[in-house]
Amino acid sequence: MQDRKIWIDVFRNIVHHFDGYRKMDKRKHFEITKRKLLPSTDELKPWLPRLLDIDGETFRASFNRSPFFIKHNLAGHRLFSLHRLIELASRLPEEKVKYNGAHISVATGLYGGPRTGLSIRETIRRIEECRSWMVINNVELDPEYRLLMDRCLDEVQVFSEAIDPGMCRREGYIFISSPHSVTPFHMDPEYNFLLQVRGEK
Numbered sequence: 455m456q457d458r459k460i461w462i463d464v465f466r467n468i469v470h471h472f473d474g475y476r477k478m479d480k481r482k483h484f485e486i487t488k489r490k491l492l493p494s495t496d497e498l499k500p501w502l503p504r505l506l507d508i509d510g511e512t513f514r515a516s517f518n519r520s521p522f523f524i525k526h527n528l529a530g531h532r533l534f535s536l537h538r539l540i541e542l543a544s545r546l547p548e549e550k551v552k553y554n555g556a557h558i559s560v561a562t563g564l565y566g567g568p569r570t571g572l573s574i575r576e577t578i579r580r581i582e583e584c585r586s587w588m589v590i591n592n593v594e595l596d597p598e599y600r601l602l603m604d605r606c607l608d609e610v611q612v613f614s615e616a617i618d619p620g621m622c623r624r625e626g627y628i629f630i631s632s633p634h635s636v637t638p639f640h641m642d643p644e645y646n647f648l649l650q651v652r653g654e655k
């Protein structure tokens with residue numbers, strides 16, 4: 455149980471308009487621009503509980519340059535229970551759910567691991583012992599998960615907009631994997647925030 459890995463991988467790409475700045479008053483915007491300092495999400499969205507805990511200075515120094523840590527408050531969120539993930543995987547189009555055996559080489563092509571013979575439902579239900587790796591792609595197609603993803607990315611955008619304006623093509627991916635599973639080597643071209651919800655990576 456302790457080793458079980460479930461994480462949401464939130465990709466951040468673009469932008470046209472974003473809630474963070476739209477909802478900011480002009481005085482706040484002026485202060486931020488003038489000081490060239492990044493605000494805390496506390497200041498910008500006091501009416502919503504924060505989902506992420508981003509350090510502005512770290513973000514400014516590292517975004518799009520080097521990996522850095524952010525904290526989140528998603529552990530225990532109802533949308534990440536196995537029951538809800540089974541429901542999500544069942545609702546989305548079948549091609550959005552990829553899964554295979556998890557004990558593979560890093561040189562295996564992405565999604566190229568052996569079939570397990572299990573169904574999507576069985577794989578998630580038995581994830582602790584079925585030696586599997588699964589990704590649910592484009593969870594933003596589901597309204598509830600889209601809402602959660604947008605709240606996370608709105609918080610990111612508060613910080614990213616000053617550095618690289620125009621967040622666009624928001625997408626969310628949820629990975630569910632058994633202990634000691636391997637993800638094949640690959641590269642992700644998008645801005646990418648990994649939020650480990652359970653277990654360890």
Ligand SMILES: [Fe+2]
Pocket residue numbers: 640641642
């Ligand atoms: Fe990746």
